[in-house]
Amino acid sequence: MESKPSAKRRADAERSITAIVEAALECLRAEPNVGMAAIARAAQVSRVTLYAHFPTREAVVEAATRHAMTRARATLDTTALDALPADEALAALTRTSWRILDHHLGLFAAVSATLPPETVRDHHERAMEPLRRLLHRGREEGTIRTDQPVEWLVSAYYHLIHAAAAEVRAGRLPAEAAPDALVGTLLPALRPAP
Amino acid sequence: MESKPSAKRRADAERSITAIVEAALECLRAEPNVGMAAIARAAQVSRVTLYAHFPTREAVVEAATRHAMTRARATLDTTALDALPADEALAALTRTSWRILDHHLGLFAAVSATLPPETVRDHHERAMEPLRRLLHRGREEGTIRTDQPVEWLVSAYYHLIHAAAAEVRAGRLPAEAAPDALVGTLLPALRPAP
DNA sequence: CCTAAGTTGAACACTGGTGTTAGGGATAGC
DNA sequence: GCTATCCCTAACACCAGTGTTCAACTTAGG
Numbered sequence: 344m345e346s347k348p349s350a351k352r353r354a355d356a357e358r359s360i361t362a363i364v365e366a367a368l369e370c371l372r373a374e375p376n377v378g379m380a381a382i383a384r385a386a387q388v389s390r391v392t393l394y395a396h397f398p399t400r401e402a403v404v405e406a407a408t409r410h411a412m413t414r415a416r417a418t419l420d421t422t423a424l425d426a427l428p429a430d431e432a433l434a435a436l437t438r439t440s441w442r443i444l445d446h447h448l449g450l451f452a453a454v455s456a457t458l459p460p461e462t463v464r465d466h467h468e469r470a471m472e473p474l475r476r477l478l479h480r481g482r483e484e485g486t487i488r489t490d491q492p493v494e495w496l497v498s499a500y501y502h503l504i505h506a507a508a509a510e511v512r513a514g515r516l517p518a519e520a521a522p523d524a525l526v527g528t529l530l531p532a533l534r535p536a537p
Numbered sequence: 538m539e540s541k542p543s544a545k546r547r548a549d550a551e552r553s554i555t556a557i558v559e560a561a562l563e564c565l566r567a568e569p570n571v572g573m574a575a576i577a578r579a580a581q582v583s584r585v586t587l588y589a590h591f592p593t594r595e596a597v598v599e600a601a602t603r604h605a606m607t608r609a610r611a612t613l614d615t616t617a618l619d620a621l622p623a624d625e626a627l628a629a630l631t632r633t634s635w636r637i638l639d640h641h642l643g644l645f646a647a648v649s650a651t652l653p654p655e656t657v658r659d660h661h662e663r664a665m666e667p668l669r670r671l672l673h674r675g676r677e678e679g680t681i682r683t684d685q686p687v688e689w690l691v692s693a694y695y696h697l698i699h700a701a702a703a704e705v706r707a708g709r710l711p712a713e714a715a716p717d718a719l720v721g722t723l724l725p726a727l728r729p730a731p
Numbered sequence: 732c733c734t735a736a737g738t739t740g741a742a743c744a745c746t747g748g749t750g751t752t753a754g755g756g757a758t759a760g761c
Numbered sequence: 762g763c764t765a766t767c768c769c770t771a772a773c774a775c776c777a778g779t780g781t782t783c784a785a786c787t788t789a790g791g
Contacts, residue, residue, distance in 0.1 A: 353736055353789055378778055389739050394780065464707070494709050495701075495718050502700035506692045513658070515688050524689050532726040547759055547766055572748060583769050588750065 360396050362386045367407040368450065375453035379403070404457050408466060411450060415443045415470075424473060429481030430530065436477060437504075437529060438522045445508040445521070471497050478533070488535040496533055503529055554590050556580045561601040562644065569647035573597070598651050602660060605644060609637045609664075618667060623675030624724065630671060631698075631723060632716045639702040639715070665691050672727070682729040690727055697723055 352360075366386035370377040379400055383393040397403045422439050424432055444451075455463050478496055481487030487496075507525050510516035516524065546554075560580035564571040573594055577587040591597045616633050618626055638645075649657050669691055675681030681690075701719050704710035710718065 351736095355789070356737060359737080379780090380778080391740080391781090392738055395737080398780090400779070491718055491721060492710070495704060495722070498700045498704050498709075499697055499722055502696040502703070503693055506696035507689075509696070510689060510692050515692075516686070524685055527685060528689070528693055528726050531728070531730065532722050534725070536725065537731060549759070550767060553768085573750085574748085585751090585770085586768055589767080592750090594749075 356396070359386070359388055359392055363388060363393060363396060363403070364406050364410050367403050368411055371404065371407055371453040372447060372449040375449050375456060401457055404453055405462075407450065408454055408458075411447055412466065412470065415447075418443065419473065424477070428486065429477055429484050430486040430534070433474075433477055433481065433487075433533070434526050434530065436474065437526050440474075441504060441507065441522050441525055444504045445511065448505070448508045448512075467501075471501065474500060481533070485535070487533055490536070499532060500529060503532075550590070553580070553582055553586055557582060557587060557590060557597070558600050558604050561597050562605055565598065565601055565647040566641060566643040569643050569650060571647075595651055598647055599656075601644065602648055602652075605641055606660065606664065609641075612637065613667065618671065622680065623671055623678050624680040624728070627668075627671055627675065627681075627727070628720050628724065630668065631720050634668075635698060635701065635716050635719055638698045639705065642699070642702045642706075661695075665695065668694060675727070679729070681727050684730070693726060694723060697726075 363382065363386045366388075367382045370382050370385050374381075379393055380390055382403060383390040386393070393403075397406065419436075419439060422435055424436065426432075427435065454466065458466075475493060475497055478487055478493050482489050482493070503525065507516065507521045511518050511521050557576065557580045560582075561576045564576050564579050573587055574584055576597060577584040580587070587597075591600065613630075613633060616629055618630065620626075621629065648660065652660075669687060672681050672687050672690055676683050676687070697719065701710065701715045705712050705715050
């Protein structure tokens with residue numbers, strides 16, 4: 344429905360849909376519990392139109408998530424991941440993905456509140472895939488510790504970024520200092536013990 | 538109201554209140570979004586009685602939180618914190634507080650969903666106080682890094698424990714392995730760089 | 732210019748939660 | 762054993778959100 348840009352839909356319908364998805368993304372980002380009414384208002388669209396394109400709130404959240412993830416994947420692909428040694432690549436990945444995760448923190452809350460947990464897990468898996476690959480490579484290169492399961496390191500990474508986002512939100516950490524704090528804390532946690 | 542065990546209340550009222558608080562704790566732990574009806578049912582008490590003692594759902598959550606925190610503080614006080622050097626004390630603190638945080642993870646979600654953010658922050662501050670003290674001591678002893686603000690390290694610690702709890706819940710990490718994974722990841726992140 | 736597709740406002744029903752009220756019955760505690 | 766306190770069932774009002782329906786209006790696109 345909203346996944347195919349090629350359907351026999353009229354141009355204004357197409358316009359409405361993208362407006363809705365983008366407005367939803369913005370709203371959910373700011374307040375994970377927004378209702379359909381608010382989303383429709385933000386999209387300059389009637390509530391009925393909203394329901395005409397998305398049968399349920401869940402579908403809206405899903406669409407917004409897909410949109411966010413493809414955009415994120417696109418910006419991630421601009422940074423050359425495989426050219427660097429794993430630990431340096433990790434630092435680079437952190438600095439770019441930090442912005443993304445921080446910006447979408449609210450959406451995450453919405454997703455895990457409304458989407459079925461199995462779907463949530465799927466999205467999470469997909470989002471963490473580049474990091475997982477990097478960690479595996481680092482283990483072979485000897486720059487990433489092997490005494491802890493990779494999945495645990497992935498989770499630690501993920502939650503540490505959330506920690507940074509929370510600190511910035513609370514005003515306890517200046518936003519510019521966040522990337523350095525992250526990298527400085529993350530890398531020692533991932534390196535092999537000396 | 539619920540804070541003073543000494544008030545001219547009858548014995549059965551007292552009994553109801555503690556039953557409610559404990560049931561609420563249990564319910565919120567399992568499902569952060571439980572309603573008053575479910576809590577009352579779990580406490581073997583009518584919904585009206587529940588409202589007779591707690592004017593609002595928020596009050597119930599507050600009471601459950603206080604109860605959990607005093608209990609947690611009690612069990613924390615059994616482990617001699619100040620006798621050990623800071624890094625060893627940190628490992629010990631982690632192993633004990635891990636169980637507590639894991640067990641109350643659901644309650645945390647409920648708290649941050651229903652209590653005013655200022656109150657949430659207060660409770661958080663109080664809960665993290667022992668850790669904060671320990672980190673400051675470790676900085677003086679030279680076993681904790683000084684190139685990152687303590688508040689950031691506190692937050693990292695907190696979120697890493699959440700990470701462990703999430704992994705255990707998802708079945709990706711056996712519960713027995715969690716403390717070692719935590720300590721093994723936490724300490725290198727907190728130590729000064731070599 | 733005609734028509735099918737799209738949009739809209741104003742209703743509607745339904746759900747699930749919160750908090751309240753009233754009257755009758757139980758019981759703790761003196 | 763009297764009484765104030767407490768509890769219960771059963772209803773109530775209320776709110777906020779989700780979806781739905783309908784009849785009228787607008788517009789894209791051939």
